[in-house]
Amino acid sequence: NAGVMQNPRHLVRRRGQEARLRCSPMKGHSHVYWYRQLPEEGLKFMVYLQKENIIDESGMPKERFSAEFPKEGPSILRIQQVVRGDSAAYFCASSPDRGKSETQYFGPGTRLLVL
Amino acid sequence: EDQVTQSPEALRLQEGESSSLNCSYTVSGLRGLFWYRQDPGKGPEFLFTLYSAGEEKEKERLKATLTKKESFLHITAPKPEDSATYLCAVQALTQGGSEKLVFGKGTKLTVNP
Numbered sequence: 001n002a003g004v005m006q007n008p009r010h011l012v013r014r015r016g017q018e019a020r021l022r023c024s025p026m027k028g029h030s031h032v033y034w035y036r037q038l039p040e041e042g043l044k045f046m047v048y049l050q051k052e053n054i055i056d057e058s059g060m061p062k063e064r065f066s067a068e069f070p071k072e073g074p075s076i077l078r079i080q081q082v083v084r085g086d087s088a089a090y091f092c093a094s095s096p097d098r099g100k101s102e103t104q105y106f107g108p109g110t111r112l113l114v115l
Numbered sequence: 116e117d118q119v120t121q122s123p124e125a126l127r128l129q130e131g132e133s134s135s136l137n138c139s140y141t142v143s144g145l146r147g148l149f150w151y152r153q154d155p156g157k158g159p160e161f162l163f164t165l166y167s168a169g170e171e172k173e174k175e176r177l178k179a180t181l182t183k184k185e186s187f188l189h190i191t192a193p194k195p196e197d198s199a200t201y202l203c204a205v206q207a208l209t210q211g212g213s214e215k216l217v218f219g220k221g222t223k224l225t226v227n228p
Contacts, residue, residue, distance in 0.1 A: 004158075031214065033214070033215065033216075035216075035218075041220065042119075042202070042218040042219055042220040042221060043159070043202070043204075043216075043218040044218070045215040045216060045217070048213060048214060048215055055213065055214075056213035056214075056215060058213070058215075059215070091158050091159070095214070102214070103149065103161055103164055104149075104161075104214075104216060105161060106151070106158035106159045106160070106161075107158050108157055108158045109157070109158050
């Protein structure tokens, strides 16, 4: 049973370019979450999605960041016109349909470096 | 605002030296408290979920406990392979349907042979 998959694992972009991060949830999971981890900081929630719906985007920066989870294919976190401050590890997590409190299982992350 | 504070920030133990990590939290209503382990360059690995005060869960050398204000992760007779950063997170009861986790900054554990 494959875990959460993320690609690429490492991504280098120059300032002003776009970054696209992909996440495939675990089989049978319909909830996807994106978190960001800055150096020496804790994991910070960004956005929570279900298929074709954004449920909670309270942690997303207002500009340049967007996320989607289409009916078919992986979830995408898109960062437009990247700046050096976007350099961080971005983690995706998934959970199955709702129960008491469903555990979120994390992928290996994408490490974004903005030059 | 929901908050999680972990202490200590870093902990060095000798192999076999038992200790505890602390996670203090404030949350409007607790839906679940989670412990994860994170190795360098990897994603968080799930360890435990606790739902209510008084609950305890064990896995090998690890035991997690929960009170109304904090959780402890007890490590009994640790081995060098237990070296990692241990993360605590809470999930709040919400009407809006959000299931976001609020994380602490973690405790970096080093176990020397």
